[in-house]
Amino acid sequence: MADISIKGLKKTYPGSTELATNNVSLDVAEGEFMVLLGPSGCGKTTLLRMVAGLDFPDEGSISIGGRDVTYLPPQDRNLSMVFQSYAVFPHRKVRTNIGFGLVMKKVPRDELEKKVAWAADLLQLTPYLDRYPAQLSGGQRQRVAVARAIVMDADVLLMDEPLSNLDALLRLDFRAELKKIVQQLGSTTLYVTHDQVEAMSLSDRVAVMKKGQIAQLGHPITVYEEPADRFVGGFIGSPPMNFLEGRVTQQGALEVAGQSTEAPEFLARSAARSGGLPVMVGIRAENIYLEDRGTPGTLDATVEVVEPLGHATLLTMDLGGQTIKVQVASTVRVSSGEKVGLRFDQAAIRFFDTETQLGLTA
Amino acid sequence: MLLIAPSIVFMTLLFGWPMVSGILQAFGGPEGLTTANFTRMAQDPYFWSSVGNTLLLIVVMIPIQFVLALAMALLIRAKPRGSSVYFYIWAIPLAVSDLAAGLVWLTVFTDRGYLNSVLASVGLEPVSWLAYDNYASMFMAVLIAEVWRATSLVFVIVVAGLQSIPKDYEEAAGVFGAGFWDRLWHVTLPLLRPSLQTALILRTILAFQTFAVALALTGQNFPLVVGETYRWYTGLQDANVASALALVVMAVSMVTAVGYLKLLKDQSEAPR
Structure with a gap:
């Protein structure tokens, strides 16, 4: 050896x-x-x-x-x-x-x-x-x-x-x-x-x-x-990580698909300095949760395709013009065309530089 | 039946009929079937020396040709600069007729040929390479000419065989500690067996038929079996004995081919 x-x-x-x-x-x-x-x-x-x-x-x-x-x-x-x-x-x-x-x-x-x-x-x-x-x-x-x-x-x-x-x-x-x-x-x-x-x-x-x-x-x-x-992120995992175009505003809000949530501290700080920061938001399908439309802290999305896999169900959704894959438990009943709210697990969100494609960390 | 009829007709006309008539001729005589032709053949003073010469030529020539062909094929496969040019150069003798090849080498070995000219120019005595009383040099001349002429057949078959062996096997052997000779002996040669078998059968059968090169170089001084067939047919005008000789060559060739197939049988292809 x-x-x-x-x-x-x-x-x-x-x-x-x-x-x-x-x-x-x-x-x-x-x-x-x-x-x-x-x-x-x-x-x-x-x-x-x-x-x-x-x-x-x-x-x-x-x-x-x-x-x-x-x-x-x-x-x-x-x-x-x-x-x-x-x-x-x-x-x-x-x-x-x-x-x-x-x-x-x-x-x-x-x-x-x-x-x-x-x-x-x-x-x-x-x-x-x-x-x-x-x-x-x-x-x-x-x-x-x-x-x-x-x-x-x-x-x-x-x-x-x-x-x-x-x-x-x-x-x-x-x-x-x-x-x-x-x-x-x-x-x-x-x-x-x-x-x-x-x-x-x-x-x-x-x-x-x-x-x-x-x-x-x-x-x-x-x-x-x-x-x-x-x-x-795109190579590892099945389905691969979702990538969404977003933007951190000078005020410290994260805007994705025309909707806004709170941005993490370190990004808010550098956005405040530079007057807004375009970012690529990465989130894995299993770190997104389905909620009722309109629940505070969720993003509005529409179900497009439902694929039952047995151990889970894979949903393809439209989020303000961007496609996103969501994995939910197989017990969840949804049908295509349904309007739902998506909650991202904040700890699992990754940010990438839009130009270098490199991950952004604190 | 209808579908294979054309091939049956063809085989009968072009293969079966001549063979049967040849066999009949070999056993034919003025008073019906006889073995007298074979007796005459065996009693001819040239017969046994021609058999001896043919066998000696085969025994010495075939190993030389296989070693050479294998070395050449391995060199080609190592892909040195210009390897494809070498391939074509080494394959050229395939296209040269055996009589022409014999005549070319005659210009080298004859008394006033190139070899003696070279010897003379460096101050050495010229030698009668092809003289009747100089058996060793006569044999060497025929051997060299035949090796030059017919190695390319083996070479082409071996190159084709090598190309069909995936590189993985030799790479695996290398990783597991085999050097060049171990790889050659334990991996390449066994995997090359079908090609070697084909080449060996073809080459041996063709070697039994060696004739024109020896005739061109030595005339009647270095008799070979097929040369004797020719002499009986044209010189002595005896088609019956010539057929008997031809039959002997065919029988020996068949026995050799079957022997090779048995001897080199591939165990790994055994039924499951």
């Missing part, structure tokens, strides 16, 4: 002028589960491949356990990896697939067998040890890929969207299992995904990436509740 220290990584793929990673720095502590999250093309896989040694950066450095590995080939880095395509060798039986890395490390035979048996047991592969990958289901092949990675006792465990090829139900099952296994191993893990639910549920810390840079790095709940910018 070891920590990973990434400093100022820059990488441009041949034939492209855009930076795949633009000056990325990231420290992963020993034993930490770090998730790289972002939309496709954000550079998260490139970053992982550079840590693996499958690609080399143009600038910057990577060290694992204090050892500079920036330009070492993958076989000299002492890591293991789960590939998105699994990359389980089709010509080898499950047993020799799992043992591949140990054979390469020239581990003695009895120790190798013991470890393969242990991993097979952990991942419920024992009945399939003498089968070829072509004789396994997708989920089983995925388990082989994970088993092959965990027998290695490597410094670092890398995973590149390991669950993305599984069907939804299997993914849910295996996610919890994976978390359990990694916790048991306690290995330093770098995990790439575009699925924000995976990122939230698995990680100790999550690095949200956008256009080759880390937009926000932090504890998953922090990232969820206090997105550093509009992109993060």
Whole structure:
């Protein structure tokens, strides 16, 4: 086990002028589960491949356990990896697939067998040890890929969207299992995904990436509740955070959709100084409450679409010309066209600069 | 039945009928069916030396060609600058007829050829490379010419095979600690097996039929089995013995092909 220290990584793929990673720095502590999250093309896989040694950066450095590995080939880095395509060798039986890395490390035979048996047991592969990958289901092949990675006792465990090829139900099952296994191993893990639910549920810390840079790095709940910018708020959460155009007046009132409520202290102060401040108001769907039209402290809105989800009901509403998503308990009965009042949970409201899109805090 | 009728007619006319008549000819004689043609074939002084030469050529040439083709294909895949140009250059011999290739190499190895000119210019004695009494150099000349001419077939098949292997497998092998040779031995070659099998069968069958290069370079001095077929048919005007020889070549080719298929059977494709 070891920590990973990434400093100022820059990488441009041949034939492209855009930076795949633009000056990325990231420290992963020993034993930490770090998730790289972002939309496709954000550079998260490139970053992982550079840590693996499958690609080399143009600038910057990577060290694992204090050892500079920036330009070492993958076989000299002492890591293991789960590939998105699994990359389980089709010509080898499950047993020799799992043992591949140990054979390469020239581990003695009895120790190798013991470890393969242990991993097979952990991942419920024992009945399939003498089968070829072509004789396994997708989920089983995925388990082989994970088993092959965990027998290695490597410094670092890398995973590149390991669950993305599984069907939804299997993914849910295996996610919890994976978390359990990694916790048991306690290995330093770098995990790439575009699925924000995976990122939230698995990680100790999550690095949200956008256009080759880390937009926000932090504890998953922090990232969820206090997105550093509009992109993060819009990317994490389902439905994504609502963004409403608003304005803090010189008098300290927050105006949204032609209606006004009270603005927080720090914004009121800077608005008083600058004579009014345009802001982007961010609020998550579950932090908005439905009230009767006209209740003091609420904003007038009209229900447009009602989507029952089972565990909750998702409402799409019109708030003075802006669209807003509201999540209410499934017991709430509303119908489209209904005129209601919306109360925002004041503690959950986030403000963003209209130009830089960055979060505004006190 | 109606739908496959055209192909049955075609197969019968162009494949079945010539083969049957060839077999009949091989066993044919003035008094009905006989094995006399095979006896005459085997008693001919050139026959066993031609068999020996053919086998020796195959045993030495095929490993050389496969190592070369694989090395070339791996070099191409590493995508050095201008790799696509190399691909076409290395594939050129595919388009050269074997007789032409033999004649080209004749200009190199003949007594007053390029090789001897080079030797003379650096002050060395010229050598009669293709002389009857210089078996080793004669064999080497045929070998070099055949390697030059026919490696590109293996090369093209191997390149196609390599392209069909996802990069992930080698990357995974690298991550799990395999260096270049381990990756080649444990991952690339096994995954390349179907292509290697195809190339091996094709190349071996074609090697049994090596003929024009040896004829151009050595005339009758380095007899090969198919060369003997040609000699019996045109020189000795005996179509029956020529057919017998052709039949032997076909039988050996078929046995080899089946042998390769059995030997290189892919276990992982076993029924579930």
